[in-house]
Amino acid sequence: MDVIFIFNFTMFLCFAFFIIWRNTSFLVHFKPWFSNKKVLFLIAHPDDEVMFFGPSIFQIKNDNEIYLVCLSNGFFKKRIMKKLTYVLGNAEGLGEIRKKELIKSCNILGILPQNIKIVENSQLQDSMTSYWDPNFISQLLSEIIADKNIDILITFDHFGISKHPNHIACYHGAISFFDSLETRKTSIYVLTTVSILRKYIFFFDLFITMALYLYYKLLNTSILRLFNNKDRKDTIYFFINSPFDVFNLQKAMIEGHSSQMKWFRWLYIFTSRYMLLNELKKKK
Secondary structure (H helix, E strand, O other): HHHHHHHHHHHHHHHHHHHHHHHHOOOOOOOOOOOEEEEEEEEEOOOHHHHHOHHHHHOOOOOEEEEEOOOOEEEEEEEEEEEEEEEEEEOOOOOHHHHHHHHHHHHHHHHOOHHHHHHHOOOOOOOOOOOOHHHHHHHHHHHHHHOOOEEEEEEEOOOOOOOHHHHHHHHHHHHHHHHHHHOOOOEEEEEEEOHHHHOOHHHHHHHHHHHHHHHOOOOOHHHHHHHHHHHHHHEEEEEEEHHHHHHHHHHHHHHHHHHOOHHHHHHHHHHHHHHEEEEEEEEO
C-alpha cells in the first residue's frame, strides 16, 4: 500500500511539474522578454554557467546572442618553500584544464567559442580569501560591453547564491559599472539567492516560488494602489527548464566539467533548484 501511495504521489508531482512548466504564462516567461539582443553573462568561475545560470541561458539563447565572461583564470599565487610560484587558473591549479572544460560546457549549452572570454589577471585569483576590486571589474566590463555592444548584463546578486566572495564581487563590479554609465543603455539583471533549504529541494521549490510570487504580487499591487506609484514595481522574470533541458544541463556539467565532479557536485546537479529554475531581478 505504501509503495502504491509513493508511486502515485510521485506521478502526481511529475504531472504537476509538467502542467506548471506548460501553463504558467502568468508566472514564467518561457520565451525571452526581449529578442535580437546581445546578452552577457558575468560569472566568477568555470562551471558557474552550468551550476547557476543554465535555465536563463537555455531559455533566451535561441532569440538572442549570448556572450560569457569568466573572471577566475588570473594568476593564482602561492608560496612554496619561500619561492613565489605562479599557477594559472583556479585555487587548485587547474587553470588550463578548466579553460578547456568551460569551452566544452558552453558548446553543450549553445554558447559559441568566439563569444567566450576568460580573464587571466593577477588581481582576480580564484579564492575564498582573495579580494576582487569592483572598480577593476567595472573597467573590464566597460571595455567588453562597449566592444560587443552588449544590451543585457546578467550576473549574481549581492548574496552570490553560495555567499562565495568571488560571486559577490561580480555583483559589485556590475553595479559599479552600472553606476558609472551616463546613459544606461545596458540593463542589469541579477540572479536571486534563496535559502539553503530551498536551494536543494529541486522542483519542489517551484511551488514555493509560485506561492511567494503570487503573495508579493498581490502585496505590491496593494501598495502601488495605495501610493499610486508605478516606479516602485520590481521587474522580475522566471525561467524554468523543461525536463529535457535539465538533462542537457546535467550533461554539460558531467561531460564539460569532469575535473570538478566530486560527490557534492553530483548531489548538486540532481537536487539544486538552479538546475531547474532561475529568478532574475532587474536593477534600477
